[in-house]
Amino acid sequence: MKKSLSQKPARKPRSSQFAMTPAMEARMQKAMVSIGNIADKQARKDDKIQREARLAIAETFDAWLDWMEETAPEQVEDVFFELGCFATATNRRRMFKHANAPEGVAERAQEQVDQWKAEEEAAKAAAAEEAQGKFGDAEGHA
Missing domain, CATH: 1.20.5 (Single alpha-helices involved in coiled-coils or other helix-helix interfaces)
Structure with a gap:
């Protein structure tokens, strides 16, 4: 006959609740x-x-x-152009009212900003079109 295995007494589970005393809460x-x-x-x-x-x-x-x-007078125009390209529209208008702002640099900066916006919109449209193409291919295979 086989010996029965003795069972260990069940352990009492530890309480996972930590209760802070009012003094501990006040210090915290x-x-x-x-x-x-x-x-x-x-x-x-x-x-x-x-x-x-x-x-x-x-x-x-x-x-x-x-x-x-x-x-280096040519660099003054470059500085205003670069600052204008990265400024907000309001700050760009204010910036080009500066006494030392060269003539025509405001238009150059605006053209550059417009070009960047057009490139960004074209990239978004291309990404959306590509995503739509993948979605259409997935539906076609289903």
């Missing part, structure tokens, strides 16, 4: 507020540094443009 809340305050202070400090850096660039830009007009 205080710590979270402290972390939030530190993060906020650091973010404001970083924002101030970036604001000051942009202001320093803006204040130096006119002097740099004057120097560029004397040493």
Whole structure:
């Protein structure tokens, strides 16, 4: 006759619930507020540094443009063209009212922006057409 295997007593499952005491919750809340305050202070400090850096660039830009007009006038037009290409439409209009903005660069920048938009729209249309073609092929095989 076979010996029956003795069964081990079933273990009591551990409680997966962790209950925080009110004191623990209060300490946790205080710590979270402290972390939030530190993060906020650091973010404001970083924002101030970036604001000051942009202001320093803006204040130096006119002097740099004057120097560029004397040493390399063709580069002034390139700078305005490149800035105009990446600016928003509103900033582009404002930018080309600058006293040092060369004649005709606004039109060149607008033509470039329009060309990029047309290329982007053509690429989207081609991608949509290709996706539609794949979808049509998948339905045709079904």
